[in-house]
Structure formats: C-alpha cells, structure tokens
Amino acid sequence: MTAPFHQIVSIILLAVSLTTAAPKPTIYQSNSPDGKTRIEVAVSDRKVLIYRILSANEPVLNWSSLGFQLNGEAVGQNVAIKKQSLRSHKEQFAWPLGENDLIQNNYNELILDCQSGAIAFQIIARVFDGSVAFRYVLPKQKGTEVGLIREEHTTFVLTDKYTIYQYNEETVFTPTVLTDLQKTSDFPSTLTNGRFFLSIGEADNQSYAKSVLTKGVYPNSLSVAFHKDSVKTKADFRTPWRTISIATSAIGLHQFSDLPLRLCAPMAPSVPNWIKPGKLIRSSLTTQGGLNCIDFAAKHNLQYIMFDAGWYGAEFRTTSDPTQVISAIDMPRVIQYGKEKGRSGAPVGVILYVNRVALRARLDELLPLYKKWGVAGLKFGFVDGLTQEGITWLAGAIKKVYDYGFILDIHDNYKPTGLSRTYPNLLTQEGIRGNENNPDAFHNTVLPFTRFLAGAADYTFCYPNTNRYFTDNLYKTKLQVSKGQQLALSVVYFSPLQAIFWYGNPTDYNDEGEIEFFSRVPTVWNESHYLAGEIGNYISVARRQGKTWYVGSAAGLADWTGTIPLHFLESDKLYQATVYEDDSVGGVHKRVVDVKRGDSIPVSLKAKGGQAIIIDEKN
Template identity: 30%
Template sequence: MVNKMWGRACMLLCACTWGSYAEGDNLLRLCSPGKNIEVCVDTDGGQLVYSVKKGKVEVLEASRLGLVVDGKDLGQNVSLAAEPEVEKFKTEYPLFGHHAMASDKAVEAMLPLSADGVRYGLVVRVYDDGVAVRYVLPENARRIEREHTAWNVPRNVKKVAWAGYDIGYEKEAYVTRMDEMPENEYVCGPLTVELPEGYMTFTEADCEDFPDMAFSRSGNGFKSCFPSSEKGWDIKRLPDESEKVLAGKYKGKDVSPWRCAIIASDLTGLVNSDLLTNLCPSPEEGRDFSWVKPGRCLWQWWSVGAPRYEDQKAWFDAAAELSWEYYLIDDGWRNWHKDGKDQWELLKEVIDYGRSVGVKSLVWVNSNEMRDAKSRRAYLERVKAIGASGIKIDFIPTATAEIMQWYMGGMQDCAELGLLLNFHGSVKPTGLSRTYPNDITREAVRGNEYQIRRYRRVLPQAHYVALPFTRLMAGPADVTPVTLNPEELATGGYSWAHEFAQAIVFLSPVTHFSDHYSYYLESPFVDLLKAVPTVWDETLVLPCTEMGEVVAYARRKGKEWWIGVMNGDKEREIEIPLDFLKKKKQAVFLHDGKELASVVREEREVSKKEVLKVKLRAGGGFVGRCY
C-alpha cells in the first residue's frame, strides 16, 4: 500500500494511466490496474450515481448510490468536499478455494463528499475483474434508515441466476430471463447475469456490523434491501463485542460493507474471482492459522437422525477406513446419559476414541446456548477442552446488525481457541474467510437436507445447476453432497455420478458427506471417494457449462485433474476437451448407468488431444480422475 501523498501525486501526474477526477458533475473516473475496467462516479441532477465499462462496453449503466443517515439522504445534492485520495494495492495470500493463491491487485479512491453540508465519504475500488464501493459514515452518525445502492444492467441480459428469499438462504435457486424474475420482491444474492459479452455477479463483501443485504428487481436493475431491518437500524457497537478485531471500520472510520460487481468474460473468470476475499482485511498480525486443515467429514444426521452414543465408534472406524479427516457429532449428543455419566463426559469419550483412530471431531451446538459473548466463549472453551477440532453452530437468528456483530465475535473466539467453524441455519459469507480462515464453510443454502425422504423434501434438478452461480459465488457452501442410497435418489431422479460430481463442483473446504458410511464403503468407486480433494490448485469451468442447464468443472490438485459434471432436467450429450492435460495420464471415468444407483466405470489412458463425448440423463452426471 502506498501512502496518501504518493497516491495524490500519482493521480495528478498519471491521470491518463489509471485514475482522474474533475470538478463539476464528473467526480471520478478510475481504471483498473490492467485498464480493462473503468468506473465513473457522477452526479445526475444532484443524485450520486456510478457506471462501469468493460473495455468500451458499458456493463453497468448509471446506478444510484447513497445512504439515508439520521434523516439526511447522502445521495442527494452531492459535491466533492476535498481532493480524492488514491492508492494502489498489490499483494498475494493463500486461501482454501478454487485455487491456492489469491492475487489482490487494485486501485482505490477515497472521495470526501458533502450532501447539504453533511460530510461523509465514498470508497471506490477497481480490479481487473470487478468494482466495489463502500460508504464512510458521517462522524457521530446514529441511525441508518435506508440504503440506495443499485445495479442497473443493460437491456441485453440473456439470463439471470437468483434465489428466493429466506433468512437462512434455504430457498430454491433459479436461472431465468430477467422478466421472469419477481419484481419488487426480496430475493437472495449473489445474483449473476449473463450478457452477450460475459457475466457479472452482484453481492457484498466484508459485512461486519450491517444487516445482511438482499436484493429486489426493478425493471432492468437491482436494489439493495435489508429484510431483517426494513425500518432501519441504529449504529452501535454491542458492549460485549467491542473488543473484537473486526468492528465495522476501515482506516479508523465507520463504514458500510462493500457493494460489489464481479465482472468476467467467461465463467472460469467469474468462478475464480477473488474479489470478495480481496475486499476483506488480512488476518490479525501475528495470528497463526497453520492448524486450519481442510478435509472430508462423515456425518450421521442426514441418513439416520440423531446420533446414538453406542454407534459412534462404528462411525469413527468408517471415517478412518475411508481415510477421511473428520467426523461430525450432530444434534442429539446433548441427550446422552449412561452409567452415571453426563453428555459432556460421554462426548469426551467418543472424541478420544476418534483421536485414537486418527479422526478429528466436530461438534454441533444450537446457537441459543451461546447468544451473548460471555456464554459463547465459555461454551467454546469447554468444547475445545474436551478435544474437539471444530464447532457447528446452528439455528442462528435473523442477520440484523447486532447478530452480524455476534458472527464476528464467534469467528474471533474460534480463531483464538483454535476451532474450525461451520455456521448453519446462517447467513451467506462475505469474504471474511480471508481474515478468519477457520471460518471454513457454512450452510446458508438449500442443500441435500432438502432432498430427503423422511421430511418428504424433493429438490428440482434445475436447482443444483443454478447453485454455482448464486449462493456458491459468495463462498464455500455446506451442501452436504453425495447421496448414494437408491431409495433417496429415486425421489429426485439423481444418479450416482451426479451425486459424486456435487463433491467436485460445490466448494466446501471441509466437505460433509450426507449418506450412511455403508454406501460409501460398498460403492464401486470407493477408491475415488477415498482420494477426492476438497480444495484445489486450479479450476476451469468447461465450455459445455450453461447456467441452469448443465455444470462441468475441471479441477487440479497437485498433478491430478478431477472432472465433475452435474446435469439439469433435460437429457443431453456434451463434449469435454482434455486440452488442460499437459501429458498423457491414466484416467478413471464414471458415467451414468442404466439405473440411477449404478455407474459405468471406464479406465484407460487419455491425452490432451482427446475430446470426451458424454451422454447425460436428466439429473445425471459424470466424474473423472486423471492421474
């Protein structure tokens, strides 16, 4: 990061290179480091607006900006109050995701603004794959009534991927025409639009103490909404969360989260964007996260319900036989009592047994047992003391400003105690796994808990092929993939190959596999289940992919390539070029079999010159391992 004086000088002397500003209506024109994206901040009749170009194409038309703070609309009657301060960013950092290293390279401008004499700020940051803005709140601001940030897209949008609104993000995902999307109703982000020249995803980053942001469509634009705080919210720090590392500040000022647009020419660029984590702070200086380890997790709730104490050794033994790293002890352990021992003593016994066979334990808790900072810390300390490696916190209240501070406190507590963290019944992530890598995954998704017979839940096949471009664009999702039970598969019409492909397509650094261990150990591809990674060094979205129709990923881990294909609700034949291979490799392919609970297994040598032709049934899939 450069200092402010250098930033101002560079802006003035090198304006034609990457940034400029002018008095009058045009407040700022800022280019990305590679000069392929340009954002312009203007006033239009006194209203603060911004627009974005990719090359010569306007991908965001003039869109409204502003907050209503203490009764003042900060987007109206706006003028530049002082010189903007411009800085460049360039750094790299490791992450658990679609690739192993993130590149954070951007140009940022801080605009001091005035709205009818009220001083505040707008921060604009431009990357080669997107744009983000955030507001610096006026000093001594007390209450936010509304936010007016919007995203107006061109009329030639081909498709939009979106999800129905739910406080826990557990509604279906869709890919539709723009005019088929509900208007003036809440929907969940992220939203992805397909344009003739590429793709854009809209969401938020670094949400620390604002309510969770949703969207509503108005014509060909989207508006920011806050369903949990429709009448506004007070700006205040909860006293018991005031000492946490993240406190809703940027450069010492109170700020809003970033409002983001990821912009890419193709789906590989879109999925691989690090924009959200780039917009979040680095980990606290001196904090060591080397103990955070991704892996595969066995889990009994989906297949058999509440865990029984007597069964736990068998589950740990199965995880060890599969060479999986974790086992989740889910809801139900709180009711264990045996031989005069309470649930905590019995929980420690099973955790100790897991450690003896090389399997680490994660423990479930209802958030109502830790709703304030003191009880949360005491509970987490107790879980850590009996040897657990992580916590799954479920049933979290609506994401108001106060609850978002509680999330931050939970991340900080778990970081200090050395606990992996999995929020369930939760709000979407906003990139803060950069700050807290122990925030390893979270739910906030309609996953396989909604494809389960005992609750008569069935998910449409189109849902799974929309998820990568909706919820998964916000970060890892605990979809709980890979159901192999034939009776469960039949209700939704999903094939074994489709189910296995979920573990490759849906990113979750700790992946919780849904089904009973017997189906995995007895499957004809148990060798692949034992070997499949959960984080990746390189990711390609294959050219046959169409949002809402079929999703095909090729992912590399070390020298191996894995291919995962999930099909939607129509039969099709696809082609998969193997040009990502550098040399000939041995391969194992799993094709859809005649029955849902079957595969055709193919083993042979392949080369980069080959193009696979794959037939997919509705709800079918394909899996490949090239090694």
C-alpha cells in the same frame, strides 16, 4: 428533513437519462489494471451522487444512484466532492484453503471525500480486472456519536433487459425478467442478457444488516434494501462492499469467486497450520454410532465425524445443557478413539453442533470446555444472519472460535462475504438449498454460477447406500439426480469442509466400488478450471491437487453431449483417467482410459446424470 427516497430517485431520473451523454460536472474515475473495466462517479447538475460502470468502454451499468439515509437525511443528495485520492495495489497471497494456491489481488482504488448537507462521508471504489467494488465510510460526525441508517440508496441501472436468477436464503432459483421481478433476491445475484453475465454481490459484512436486491423504480434496475432492520453506525463506520462482476460467458463468472476474499483483510500473515480442511460423516447419537463413523472415516480418508443436533438434548430448549452429553454418548471415549484411529497418524476429529439458543447464552463458557474435551470443531445452528445485531454477534463469535483453535461451520441462513480471509477457521457455511432438501438437477447446475460465487457452501451430500429404506425414503422421495451426479458435484462444489454422507449409516455402505471416489477426492485445491457450462443446463469443472486432476461434470434437466478438452495436463506426460459414470441400472460404472494433453474426453450425460474422473500420471 429531506425528501423521501422515491422523490430523490425521481430527481435522478429527471437529471440523467439512459440516452444522454455523461453529465456536465467533473467525472471522477478509476480503471482496472488491464484498462478494460472502469467506474465513473459524478455529481449531477441537481447535486445527486451517481455512478456508472463500463467494460471495454461500453456501459454495463448506466448512471445509478449512490447514498443512504442517515438520521433522516438523504446522504447522496445535495452533494459536493471535496477531495479525490487515487492509488494502485498489487498483491499475491497464498491461500491453502481455496480453489487455487495463489490469489492475485490487483486493483486501482478511487477515494472520494464527499459532503452531503451537514454529513461528511467517503466513497471507496476498487476496480479489478472485470470487477468493481465500492463501499461507504462514515467518519465521526460533529455533534453525534451514533447514527442510524434506515435505507440504502444504492441502485444498479442496467443498460438492457436482463434476467435475474432470483432466490432467497435456501430457496430454489427462479429465472425472472427484471421487469417482472416481484420478490427480493439475495447477494450474490446473477443476471444475464445473453451477452453479458453479471454477478452483483457483497463482501466484508461484519456489522451491517442483511441486504437484498429489489426491483428498482426505473425499468431494468435494482435497488439495495434491508426491510427488516436498520443499521446503527459509529465513528469510522464502513458498510459492506457492493460488488459488480462482468463476464462474457457463464463460466467466466467463476474467476470472481475469490473476490470477497480479496476485499477482506487478513488477521494473520498466513493460515495457521492447525486449520485442517477435510470431509466428514454425520454420526447417529450413540457411542457405537460415533465409533462406527470413526472406523469408516479412517478407512475412507475422512478427517472428521459430526454429532449433530440432539447430542446435548432438544436444541431449542433453554433447559438443554450444552456442557452435558446425553447418556447415549460416551463423548470422551469417542474423541479418544478418533485420536487413536486416524489414518497415517492424523486423528479423526469430532465436530459438535450447537444451536443459537446455547451459543448466545454460553459461548464463552463452552469454548474452553470443548477445548478441554479435545473437540476439533463446531457447527453453529439456526444463527441470526439477518439483522445487524445478529451479524455483529456472529463476527465476534467467529473470532472467539478462531482464538480457541476450532474449525467452524455455520448453518442455516448465513452466507459468506469473505470473512474466511480474516478468520480462516471459518471453513464453510450453509446459506444454500442443499442435498438434504433433495433439489433437482436444474438447481444443482444453477448453483455454480450463483451462490458459489460468494464462497464455500456446505451442500451436505446425501449419497445413498444399500439400505433400501434410506434410498427410497429420503424425505419420502428418491433423490432427484443420479449417483454419478452426486460424485461429480463433490468436485464442482467447493467447500474446504465437505459433508459427504449426511444421512448414511456407515455399516450400510458395502458398495466400495462406488464410494471409492469419495475416499480420494480432496476438499481444497492447487488449481481449478471451469471447463464448460450454461446456467441450469450443465457444468464441467477440473481441479488439481498435487499431480492428480479431478473432473466433475453434471447435466441439468436435459441430456448433455460434449467433450472435455484436457488442455490443463502437462505436455510430454502420459496419464490414466479413471472414469466413474452412471450405469443403466442406477449404479456407477468404472472404466480406465489412457489420456494425454491435447486429448478430449467425450461426455454423454443423460438428464440429471453426472460423470466424475480422476486423472493420475502414469509411472
């Protein structure tokens, strides 16, 4: 039995200090295609496997440990590197369900075949422009079919004092100096020292436990941990990718929001045509509620309605039957009505919520039945996104839902790791403190720089209507941000399936001038640009679909005054900008101005406010 991990870390710290040069043994390295990002891997003179990351020849991570504990053995200690392989990869793929039409997937890869005592393993590292990703691979071991990983020894030793935006699952964000960190922080976590902005993330988790970041034993360091589980392995077992992305501005981190997709393999050469993105409104649990929502959806360019928890009874009871609809809902009538009422011949689809209790017991029975009913999609509720068993089950369930031709939304503690590339029917997921929890403007302006770097999120917009009870009693308090900010965030926040009117009764919306923006705004994009932003202070994003641009700008807890440069517009064309902004009485004011490339639109937002703009070409 080898030494426990805290002793291993002590060995590393004795062998490698922040002020010393690279260790004497051979350094194995790979550089990004542009030559500015580099990973270096070495074995210290005490035979501990270590790595560091550099940006423009400057260390961003100092020498940090690699490895894990397998069957009680510290893999990463007593290491020899047996073989090195290098290769380059250059790829461009279409992604019609994303923030940009095309995704560039160019990297240089380093594969190291290693031996740690009796255990053979590989380190695979991919170096992109601005990012590094690495994972461990366990080939079949002599004398055993299955191993047990109880700890991961991956660490991130930073070169300076950093602040981390700490959060866990659906909590708020707490900016915390690393030396003061007491709680764990989820992937992806964003850190900054004021000069660099880092995102430490995860990709391609199909069969691992949920991992978190904890305070490391060395100052300004983090460690990977999964306290509530262990991980069973088998031959050719691959851990999730650990990713580190580096930018020199907060908005610069957005270029890495598609990194998890780039690290997952597609199951098909292209996205099937039956996968349709769109917006939805949630229905009350009655037939008439469903019919009213379909009418509203058809009028306001929404593609789906959803029957949420309760349509087959109390969701957590094993006696509730997900094959039987409560008597208050005539499901065949609602589904058929949606097929008949769709806009421009496209049906309004019905999405059904199913709780984990029913999913785990009856998924294989439910999928063919719901297909027969004509259901368009599913929403999974209260899934287990924490344990290896739960995550492995989810990956298999996503594939089954894909095979039956349903779109999918996964709620509660599950966060994306890029699996939408493999199963593009997984349009969105929660893993976010959304609007139904009434977060403040600080939270709203932290999200674009943190959680959204992992992928799409179902924020469940709770846009208020003219029903005074709704407006004044959302969780016994008014919304903490303005209506203009609600409009703007539908552009800023990315989700191919966007829940817009979460608590709204469609018959209560008679303020068409306000909600017409929601009728027009798309959920997938041809081109996207983060224009301006500082974490927790403000954000401005421009996105294009077709020839039309949409711009969303939101302020945090302080006023924000600035300008939006329209450099993304085409030259020699005139445009008309329709600006939706907060008025002085809690509503939305609309104005129209002519603009062209080279112009700037002034922004003057009050704290908690927002501005949304549609820019059309003039005829």
